[in-house]
Amino acid sequence: xxxxxxxxxxxxxxxxxxxxxxxxxxxxxxxxxxxxxxxxxxxxxxxxxxxxxxxxxxxxxxxxxxxxxxxxxxxxxxxxxxxxxxxxxxxxxxxxxxxxxxxxxxxxxxxxxxxxxxxxxxxxxxxxxxxxxxxxxxxxxxxxxxxxxxxxxxxxxxxxxxxxxxxxxxxxxxxxxxxxxxxxxxxxxxxxxxxxxxxxxxxxxxxxxxxxxxxxxxxxxxxxxxxxxxxxxxxxxxxxxxxxxxxxxxxxxxxxxxxxxxxxxxxxxxxxxxxxxxxxxxxxxxxxxxxxxxxxxxxxxxxxxxxxxxxxxxxxxxxxxxxxxxxxxxxxxxxxxxxxxxxxxxxxxxxxxxxxxxxxxxxxxxxxxxxxxxxxxxxxxxxxxxxxxxxxxxxxxxxxxxxxxxxxxxxxxxxxxxxxxxxxxxxxxxxxxxxxxxxxxxxxxxxxxxxxxxxxxxxx
RNA sequence: UCCCCAGUAGCUCAGUCGGCAGAGCAAGUGGCUGUUAACCACUGGGUCCGCGGUUCGAGUCCGUGCUGGGGAGCCA
Numbered sequence: 003x004x005x006x007x008x009x010x011x012x013x014x015x016x017x018x019x020x021x022x023x024x025x026x027x028x029x030x031x032x033x034x035x036x037x038x039x040x041x042x043x044x045x046x047x048x049x050x051x052x053x054x055x056x057x058x059x060x061x062x063x064x065x066x067x068x069x070x071x072x073x074x075x076x077x078x079x080x081x082x083x084x085x086x087x088x089x090x091x092x093x094x095x096x097x098x099x100x101x102x103x104x105x106x107x108x109x110x111x112x113x114x115x116x117x118x119x120x121x122x123x124x125x126x127x128x129x130x131x132x133x134x135x136x137x138x139x140x141x142x143x144x145x146x147x148x149x150x151x152x153x154x155x156x157x158x159x160x161x162x163x164x165x166x167x168x169x170x171x172x173x174x175x176x177x178x179x180x181x182x183x184x185x186x187x188x189x190x191x192x193x194x195x196x197x198x199x200x201x202x203x204x205x206x207x208x209x210x211x212x213x214x215x216x217x218x219x220x221x222x223x224x225x226x227x228x229x230x231x232x233x234x235x236x237x238x239x240x241x242x243x244x245x246x247x248x249x250x251x252x253x254x255x256x257x258x259x260x261x262x263x264x265x266x267x268x269x270x271x272x273x274x275x276x277x278x279x280x281x282x283x284x285x286x287x288x289x290x291x292x293x294x295x296x297x298x299x300x301x302x303x304x305x306x307x308x309x310x311x312x313x314x315x316x317x318x319x320x321x322x323x324x325x326x327x328x329x330x331x332x333x334x335x336x337x338x339x340x341x342x343x344x345x346x347x348x349x350x351x352x353x354x355x356x357x358x359x360x361x362x363x364x365x366x367x368x369x370x371x372x373x374x375x376x377x378x379x380x381x382x383x384x385x386x387x388x389x390x391x392x393x394x395x396x397x398x399x400x401x402x403x404x405x406x407x408x409x410x411x412x413x414x415x416x417x418x419x420x421x422x423x424x425x426x427x428x429x430x431x432x433x434x435x436x437x438x439x440x441x442x443x444x445x446x447x448x449x450x451x452x453x454x455x456x457x458x459x460x461x462x
Numbered sequence: 463u464c465c466c467c468a469g470u471a472g473c474u475c476a477g478u479c480g481g482c483a484g485a486g487c488a489a490g491u492g493g494c495u496g497u498u499a500a501c502c503a504c505u506g507g508g509u510c511c512g513c514g515g516u517u518c519g520a521g522u523c524c525g526u527g528c529u530g531g532g533g534a535g536c537c538a
Contacts, residue, residue: 033496104472
């Protein structure tokens with residue numbers, strides 16, 4: 003008989019004979035002659051309560067079952083006379099797949115997030131992290147659904163890249179050279195002898211590839227890992243994270259902002275509709291205001307504000323900031339959080355940034371001072387999305403690259419796209435972990451990715 | 463990388479003025495015929511983060527290193 007998943011059993015409308023489950027025991031409570039086993043198989047947050055008594059042939063062994071042990075149970079699903087659950091299983095047989103010794107690190111009590119990070123291989127077995135990773139899976143699916151419903155194509159951008167373009171931070175070098183015997187030329191590493199014959203790195207963004215694909219397929223998106231070797235030690239940064247990057251041909255900045263807003267609302271609503279039980283855990287134990295926050299995101303119009311106006315607001319608000327705000331400087335974390343958390347109290351999109359603080363590929367506005375860039379700021383997280391209309395005019399792009407001292411010969415293919423049938427196009431990047439922080443209320447990015455990579459730490 | 467805080471039992475923490483190492487939970491054993499983080503009783507459990515120093519004596523004071531956390535910068 004095939005095992006039934008616990009989520010399926012708990013949603014049953016009727017009692018059920020001859021049922022088979024497999025899972026891990028969260029706790030066992032015993033009285034003289036019988037035991038209650040709380041069994042979880044990861045299919046949902048809830049456990050199923052199993053009642054076993056002397057009618058089970060190996061009852062002596064059942065009394066030795068410990069927290070964390072794995073079991074396979076046959077029995078009958080019946081209405082539970084006890085409080086706290088609709089159904090329970092009366093066991094006919096309890097097969098012990100494996101016993102967890104007393105050294106099992108997860109106890110029948112709440113643990114700190116800091117401790118659970120030290121046992122990253124076991125923390126998905128807890129209620130909280132089980133919920134996190136189920137939601138992560140659901141929202142991944144929802145992202146694909148969103149784009150597919152709108153005619154976008156999913157593209158796979160390369161992980162290993164030869165272009166150091168995006169200027170998005172320090173990169174991880176990828177090499178097949180023998181590090182004990184590095185070939186040198188004029189005192190420097192000679193990458194001509196390396197696998198690709200040139201210096202290559204792990205990608206920091208799929209954007210440039212996505213642009214090439216958008217200029218053929220129309221609307222595309224990437225959803226993959228990206229890597230930053232920045233020595234960032236904050237609750238919002240990891241060295242390996244997942245990014246969703248749509249890129250749309252024949253789309254301007256306004257269209258870009260509209261799709262970003264629609265996307266964030268869609269994913270939030272999807273979580274509210276499809277992850278209710280797991281979200282309830284977060285709204286109870288992590289952030290009591292979570293559901294209200296998510297409602298605000300779904301129901302409010304995101305405020306769209308030119309950079310110049312954002313600066314004016316920050317200057318005139320009278321609030322003391324640690325860093326002074328001046329036109330031409332990038333907004334600091336405290337400024338962004340003030341705007342979205344205190345001043346507007348909802349998501350804010352800031353656009354038309356000074357060209358000096360943005361990369362070469364963003365489209366120059368008619369004022370020749372600002373570029374068609376936008377950042378979506380949300381409460382508690384800060385920057386969730388960064389995007390822009392891309393510079394599609396060959397001569398303007400070329401002069402911007404010259405201005406910034408970018409080696410054009412490395413981007414000949416990128417420039418080619420502006421020579422052959424160039425069109426206005428736009429896109430953005432959304433940090434998937436930051437979105438999960440927004441949706442779950444979890445405040446440390448290390449707790450929304452299964453095995454976080456941060457400076458000096460890669461145990462799992 | 464910078465600033466701040468912390469490190470004591472498996473976990474979460476207390477430890478007064480420098481003078482015998484503590485609690486709750488967890489675990490183990492026993493009890494209990496419907497439990498809900500079950501309950502009751504008993505038992506075991508310590509490199510007080512490492513190294514160095516001050517002192518008759520250091521978990522406690524000083525120096526240093528490591529690890530973790532919070533904030534900042536960089537960014538998504």
